[in-house]
Structure formats: structure tokens, C-alpha cells
Amino acid sequence: MAKITYHTHDNKIHTVDVQKGLTVMEGAIQNDIPGIDADCGGGMACATCHVYVKEDWLDKLPDKEDGEEDMLDMAFEPKNNSRLSCQLIVSDELDGLEVNIPSKQG
């Protein structure tokens, strides 16, 4: 398990234990955290699991695969710290990760 903290746009903070090997997107879905729709179910085809990663975590994350940046072009207000949470696989290294969920995903 790793602790992942999701900041939702209603200023609530949700810290949950997510099983290693799952994605940060799945962690949100399983814990009913609002704002991550994941319409395509993790296929890197919809950008509705877009999150802003807390700046000091950016370098610790795995690099973006081909296609993630293309999909982020479609996201709502993408920034430099934007990632698709379906591409972030939870591991010991990500224990303590904090992400912000955009005010809307559409």
C-alpha cells in the first residue's frame, strides 16, 4: 500500500491507501474521489483522469509514454505539472504522492 493524497476542487483533501500496482486513477475510482471520470478506463484515450502533480513530485514520476502528452493537449487547462493519472502506477516510490484534480474534466 502507498498513501496517495488527492486535493479535490472543493478544497477537500482525501488521503487514501492505494494498493501497489494500481494506478493513481484507479485509487481515485475505488475510493469514490470526485473529479476523475476515467471515461476510457485507462486507455490513454480521453484525458478525463487528468491531474496536476505537486511540483516536488514531478521528477520522481515515471516519464510520459508516447501518447500521454498528445492526450494532455486535449485536457482541461493543461499545465507543466499535468499528468494522466491512469499512467501513474502506484509503487513504494510514489508513497506520499499528492495530486490536485482540476475543477472540471471537460
Next chain:
Amino acid sequence: MNKTDVLIIGAGPTGLFCAHQLGIIGLSCEIVDNLDKAGGQCIELYPDKPIYDIPAVPECTGEELTNNLLKQIKPFNVKFHLNERVEELKKNQKRWHVKTSDGEEFDVAAIVIAGGVGSFEPRKFSVKECEKFEGNSLFYSIKDKSIFKDKTISIFGGGDSALDWAIELSNTSKVNLIHRRDGFSGAESSVKKVKDLNDQGKLNLFTKYQMVSVSGDKQIETVKVKHDDGEIKEIKSDYVLGFFGLIMQLGPILDWGLNINKKTVEVNTENFETNVSGIFAIGDICSYPGKLKLILSGFHEGALAARGCFKYAKPDEKLRFEFTTTSKAAQERLGIKK
């Protein structure tokens, strides 16, 4: 007015197979879809990606699956209404009166919603003022390109639509192409063409810029964009175009009095009818205990919903259960000649 037994909303794999099942039991149907082609997510999101869990099909792409389903329902001559969204449902005695975004009307006995995760709509700018200009000087798709002649157009996006339109419109308009990064997701040849046009001064390319605001009186006059490093530029523009792909939204389905739970419609598992009698929901859009969002589950749901429609379409008849292998009636409907 189109009169048919069943209206299917959504031409994805689940909707297509439900049409087959309706045809087999002798019911007619028509299909409405907001996209310009059949296939739903399979065609829009992953036409080339392989699918490995269609029973008895070890591997196929979204496009192949769609084409095979279309082939399978060919005998039934199902009428498609593409580029249309169902807007309104009204109960009319025992039948339903349906209206689409194109003003088309249907008189049907039952409705099957096979709408996936909703209808595909263009993804819009996040800047609030954009709404004010939408449809007047700000667009997410182009219907009549002649209005852009000799005007200044600012195009946002980095995919094929943005690149293709930038290239095309640069012949007759002053084009600014604005994209949030240096890389593009569109075809390499188009990226090269855009860069060449930029070098020749036939188009202005702004990368690492995003929109901050749009302003103007009745029409857009200027667009403000911000560079990654904080620099702000004001660009004079008569028109703004945004090409950020499509997003799925439930849309009018929310207004039909259905029990909705987390963007899905609650159904029973006996015949996949919703809380409103005569309206069924199948595929990704329906929810029930144990629901799996798999295409194969959608097929099963469609088979049962089709039979559920029977009592509304033919209230005086009893549905007979038959196999296609042996049923003469089913084979006749399939147009099989012996």
C-alpha cells in the same frame, strides 16, 4: 415522422448488436448517433487498437469489430441517423415521441439507450468568455469555410484537425496557430507543412502559448495568449477556432426522468429496462450489481433488451424463443435462401 418499433440511441457495438437481436425477433429499428459514423468508442477512441476479449474472436481492432457488426445487421436494412443527438422523449399514449437535434421525429414503441459514456461533444476552451462568442466568432467545428476569407483566424490545438485547418485556411486567410507545446500529435507531414508555412510567413505559429482571454464587442476582436514563461501577447483575431478533440457527455439523457447513478442509468437485469417503462439501457451506460463494462456484456444486455421491447411493439403477440440455426422465421428475416 419516422415510425418504427424501436429507436436505438448509440451506434456503438452494443447498439449495433441490439439491432441484430431486434431484427431476428422480427422487430424493426432505427439508430441515432451523434458521431458521423457507426462504431462509437471503438471507432472514435481506438479504431486501430486490438481487442482480445470478444468471444470466439481471438483478436480484432475496433474498426474490424464495427465492420463485422455492420455486416451482420445488413439483412435488416437498419436506417441510421448520424450526426444527430436525441434531445427529447415524450410519452404519447402507449408509444414514444422522440425529437433529435436535427429536428427529426420518431414514433416508436420502445427506446434502447446504448449511449456508452454519453455523446461525443467537442471539448471547449476553459476560458469563460468564450461561451459568449460561441457560434458567432468562435467555433469548434467548421461548417462554412467561406466566412473566413480574408479574415484573421486564431486556431488552437495540436492535433490533425488544428493542423489541417491551419494549412487549408492559410490559403485565403491570415492564420495564427497556437499550441501549448512544441510537439504536435497530428501527422508528421502536416507538422512539417505548418512549419514551412510559418518560415515562409504564410502562417504564424505560436508554440508554448495558451489562451488567457478573448475580448470584443459583438464579435471577437482580440485574443490574449500566455507563454509558458509568463509573457502575454495580444493577437488581433476575427475568428477563433478550438480543436481539442471530443469529450463524452450524458447531455439530454439526464432530463428523461431516469435513475442516474455516477453517469450511468440504473436498470434491472431481467430485461435491462430502466425505471421508466419502455426505456431500456444497455452497454457502458447502464449499471446494475455486478456490471462489467465489456463489449461482450453489452451483447448479452442487448439480446435481453430486444426481447424486452417485444411486448411494447407487439402487445398482442407472444414472443417465441427460437434458435437461428433452426428457426425458419429467423432465417427468412436474415434473408437466407435455401
